[in-house]
Amino acid sequence: MRAYIFVAGLIMAGCISSSTLGQSSHSNPWAPVDVGPLPPIASLTDGVWLKGDLHLHSRHSHDSSNNSEAKIIAFSESVGMDYLCITDHDNHVQGDVAHNTWSDPEFKSKSLLLLYGAEWTTVRGHGNAFSATPYDHQRLYDVRDQRDVVVGAVKRELGIHLSANHPSGKDHFGYSYDMVDSIEVWNSAVWPKNANAIMIWDDMLSSGRKLTGRGGSDSHHGTPDTPEQATKNTYQRQANYVGTPTTWVFAKERTLQAVVDALTNGRVAVSANPYAPRVEFYADLDGDGKMDMMMGDNTKATGKPIKFRIQLTGNTVAGASYTVRVVKNGDPFSTLQATGGKEAMVEFTDTPASLGRTYYRIEVEGPPTAYPQVPGSMALSGNMVGLSNPIYFNFDPKF
Numbered sequence: 001m002r003a004y005i006f007v008a009g010l011i012m013a014g015c016i017s018s019s020t021l022g023q024s025s026h027s028n029p030w031a032p033v034d035v036g037p038l039p040p041i042a043s044l045t046d047g048v049w050l051k052g053d054l055h056l057h058s059r060h061s062h063d064s065s066n067n068s069e070a071k072i073i074a075f076s077e078s079v080g081m082d083y084l085c086i087t088d089h090d091n092h093v094q095g096d097v098a099h100n101t102w103s104d105p106e107f108k109s110k111s112l113l114l115l116y117g118a119e120w121t122t123v124r125g126h127g128n129a130f131s132a133t134p135y136d137h138q139r140l141y142d143v144r145d146q147r148d149v150v151v152g153a154v155k156r157e158l159g160i161h162l163s164a165n166h167p168s169g170k171d172h173f174g175y176s177y178d179m180v181d182s183i184e185v186w187n188s189a190v191w192p193k194n195a196n197a198i199m200i201w202d203d204m205l206s207s208g209r210k211l212t213g214r215g216g217s218d219s220h221h222g223t224p225d226t227p228e229q230a231t232k233n234t235y236q237r238q239a240n241y242v243g244t245p246t247t248w249v250f251a252k253e254r255t256l257q258a259v260v261d262a263l264t265n266g267r268v269a270v271s272a273n274p275y276a277p278r279v280e281f282y283a284d285l286d287g288d289g290k291m292d293m294m295m296g297d298n299t300k301a302t303g304k305p306i307k308f309r310i311q312l313t314g315n316t317v318a319g320a321s322y323t324v325r326v327v328k329n330g331d332p333f334s335t336l337q338a339t340g341g342k343e344a345m346v347e348f349t350d351t352p353a354s355l356g357r358t359y360y361r362i363e364v365e366g367p368p369t370a371y372p373q374v375p376g377s378m379a380l381s382g383n384m385v386g387l388s389n390p391i392y393f394n395f396d397p398k399f
């Protein structure tokens with residue numbers, strides 16, 4: 001009994017001590033700290049929305065079928081994609097994607113921006129590497145079993161964007177999230193199975209990592225060419241192909257580097273397919289009615305209320321109701337309704353804390369949009385229309 005009282009006293013003393021120290025950000029490591037000056041917010045109008053798919057396997061992956069690069073690229077062009085990254089499994093070619101995926105004579109397009117990349121396929125998990133220029137992927141492959149500190153150094157030297165793939169699945173990303181720039185929060189046409197990936201994303205955001213959420217179809221097979229193929233493996237062939245889901249980036253210009261930069265900066269939205277509406281998320285910092293920042297942007301909170309705007313751009317169903325879920329710091333914050341049509345938008349106001357990190361992100365459900373070339377995908381993505389990346393306050397930009 002005596003010992004119990006002694007222990008309880010210690011705990012109480014600890015509580016008093018920490019709440020007293022909480023007054024000063026210098027002596028309490030858990031108190032919110034000032035992040036210091038942040039880079040200015042880039043222009044909201046000087047850029048272009050580009051859509052693409054960031055996770056695809058061609059015949060250079062041994063578990064793919066019926067899927068040459070020419071077929072993937074021609075299909076992507078036909079559905080209006082702007083960029084693409086064919087991410088074959090690097091372990092199927094012992095790391096040498098440069099002499100397989102990238103050197104294939106079919107690796108070319110008149111209209112598409114083709115990123116250089118591969119799926120880093122290791123026993124510790126899967127990640128995608130993205131680059132605007134050819135890089136020495138062999139080096140990344142060769143350090144796959146080494147410590148994160150070694151892998152991280154190679155990643156920085158190569159200057160590539162590294163992304164965690166299907167983070168909650170069997171081959172989840174088993175490396176440090178400190179060295180990745182984005183996370184695959186929507187893998188394949190099937191929306192509901194991504195709930196755990198979204199939970200991991202929120203966990204990483206809540207821990208202070210400014211981490212872009214992106215999509216990837218992870219398709220391994222082409223669309224059916226013959227009725228016989230259509231009956232085999234129907235899910236793979238008819239329901240999941242290029243663009244399920246589609247990742248939108250707001251790029252400064254139509255170049256490969258601008259696509260990678262937008263992906264790194266988080267000016268990114270994910271839609272169920274190439275024809276589904278795009279979720280745009282903005283904030284008006286000074287109440288003048290003009291939007292000052294968009295998803296992916298990070299600024300200092302002033303302690304004043306901020307007006308946020310969610311806009312659905314593209315093929316909304318006129319008059320239909322869209323459910324807009326606002327997530328704040330990993331928790332449900334508000335559920336709003338937007339009406340489809342030319343001006344499908346909804347607004348809300350909130351005051352992010354002047355000290356400490358805050359983020360808001362958006363998920364939208366509503367009537368599914370038809371994808372005639374991949375007809376089975378509608379049933380798998382259900383009512384999920386799209387999601388935005390967060391708008392950030394007081395985040396450390398150097399993570």
Ligand SMILES: [Zn+2]
Nearest residue numbers: 119126165171
């Ligand atoms: Zn994988």
Ligand SMILES: [Zn+2]
Nearest residue numbers: 055057119218
């Ligand atoms: Zn894959």
